[in-house]
Amino acid sequence: MITSFHPPKRTLMGPGPSDVSPRVLEAMSRPTIGHLDPAFVTMMDEVKVLLKQAFKTENALTMPVSAPGSAGMEACFVNLVEPGDKVIVCQNGVFGGRMKENVERFGGEAVMVQDAWGAPVSVEKVKAAFAEHPDAKILAFVHAETSTGVRSDAQALCKVAQDHGALTIVDTVTSLGGSELRVDEWGIDAVYSGTQKCLSCPPGISPVSFSEKALAKVQARETRAPSWFLDKKLVMGYWGGEGKRAYHHTAPVNSLYALHESLVILQEEGVEKAWERHALHHQALKAGLEAMGINFLVDEAYRLPQLNTVLIPEGVDDAQVRSALLNNFNLEIGAGLGDLAGKVWRIGLMGAACNRTNVVLCVSALESTLARMGADIPVGKALQAVEAVYAS
Ligand SMILES: *Cc1c(COP(=O)(O)O)cnc(C)c1O
Numbered sequence: 001m002i003t004s005f006h007p008p009k010r011t012l013m014g015p016g017p018s019d020v021s022p023r024v025l026e027a028m029s030r031p032t033i034g035h036l037d038p039a040f041v042t043m044m045d046e047v048k049v050l051l052k053q054a055f056k057t058e059n060a061l062t063m064p065v066s067a068p069g070s071a072g073m074e075a076c077f078v079n080l081v082e083p084g085d086k087v088i089v090c091q092n093g094v095f096g097g098r099m100k101e102n103v104e105r106f107g108g109e110a111v112m113v114q115d116a117w118g119a120p121v122s123v124e125k126v127k128a129a130f131a132e133h134p135d136a137k138i139l140a141f142v143h144a145e146t147s148t149g150v151r152s153d154a155q156a157l158c159k160v161a162q163d164h165g166a167l168t169i170v171d172t173v174t175s176l177g178g179s180e181l182r183v184d185e186w187g188i189d190a191v192y193s194g195t196q197k198c199l200s201c202p203p204g205i206s207p208v209s210f211s212e213k214a215l216a217k218v219q220a221r222e223t224r225a226p227s228w229f230l231d232k233k234l235v236m237g238y239w240g241g242e243g244k245r246a247y248h249h250t251a252p253v254n255s256l257y258a259l260h261e262s263l264v265i266l267q268e269e270g271v272e273k274a275w276e277r278h279a280l281h282h283q284a285l286k287a288g289l290e291a292m293g294i295n296f297l298v299d300e301a302y303r304l305p306q307l308n309t310v311l312i313p314e315g316v317d318d319a320q321v322r323s324a325l326l327n328n329f330n331l332e333i334g335a336g337l338g339d340l341a342g343k344v345w346r347i348g349l350m351g352a353a354c355n356r357t358n359v360v361l362c363v364s365a366l367e368s369t370l371a372r373m374g375a376d377i378p379v380g381k382a383l384q385a386v387e388a389v390y391a392s
Pocket residue numbers: 016068069070071095142144145146147171172173174194203204
């Protein structure tokens with residue numbers, strides 16, 4: 001007979017999901033109520049208010065899509081891309097490639113701007129793409145590339161799009177709650193994120209927000225959006241309006257309790273303070289890793305504090321180290337993707353997982369594992385380097 005499933009207790013320091021705080025897990029286990037229950041509708045309204053604060057936006061259309069980050073991405077593209085629309089898509093990692101797929105599947109024409117994996121999106125290349133394609137209607141790019149640990153300059157990129165009268169679609173799945181993100185100030189038109197990265201919620205929900213300009217393009221569509229579930233015009237009858245809600249789909253009630261709680265936690269800490277916390281623990285992790293001779297893939301100026309991509313030391317077996325960390329320390333770190341597979345590790349410091357205990361665990365577990373495997377690294381210096389950052 002198959003019995004109940006009890007997952008092992010892990011520390012999640014990969015590219016997501018991240019550690020979920022006990023407060024969020026407890027919120028999730030509260031009684032399920034009807035999704036049109038007045039008490040639930042009130043909670044939905046609070047989620048929208050809290051999401052606006054997290055995104056730093058006043059956009060009325062700010063809501064969680066009832067599906068993972070990939071569905072938030074599709075919600076942006078399926079509503080905003082009309083057949084024949086030219087979209088400038090920036091790719092500097094895995095996720096830009098998915099944006100291209102979306103544009104093409106919804107009948108648009110993707111104009112690609114390519115940058116190396118490990119480099120940020122080049123603002124100059126985007127300017128050149130607009131000069132060559134002045135009829136481009138949308139610019140799409142990833143703010144925080146989780147496949148490489150690179151932050152691109154969202155503010156400068158949005159400025160270029162605005163100068164050319166184009167809308168912007170920005171992937172902030174890994175940035176929301178972990179590093180600076182200002183949707184209104186930067187002029188982002190459509191933004192999507194996820195719950196399982198720096199919000200430290202279980203996966204499965206995707207917060208999105210559309211500006212007035214983006215909403216106007218959706219309202220003016222000549223063709224229906226080719227997705228019933230993600231059509232913003234329909235879903236707003238459920239998530240929008242004052243009090244009155246029309247059934248569209250059944251919201252994942254308990255997952256939304258979790259999102260609500262995680263956003264309350266973020267509000268208590270303060271969004272800016274959360275960014276500072278991620279920056280601090282990143283510095284400590286960096287000091288520890290560098291003290292054992294481990295280097296970063298990305299230039300310091302473009303590093304994401306919440307996703308640390310480091311080069312695997314010469315002669316070390318990637319999979320062996322990761323499984324030793326998992327089996328001996330219950331510690332998960334991420335592998336490299338695509339061309340970076342086997343060459344890098346991706347160490348996440350996301351949301352609730354971004355704390356001093358985890359930094360010390362990761363640095364000491366990695367040092368002892370590498371030393372035991374005979375890697376040629378300096379031993380006995382890393383923890384001192386970590387503590388020096390916290391003492392300063
Ligand atoms: C994780 C991630 C996604 C996809 O989110 P899912 O919840 O896995 O669908 C999209 N973009 C970026 C940058 C991500 O890190």
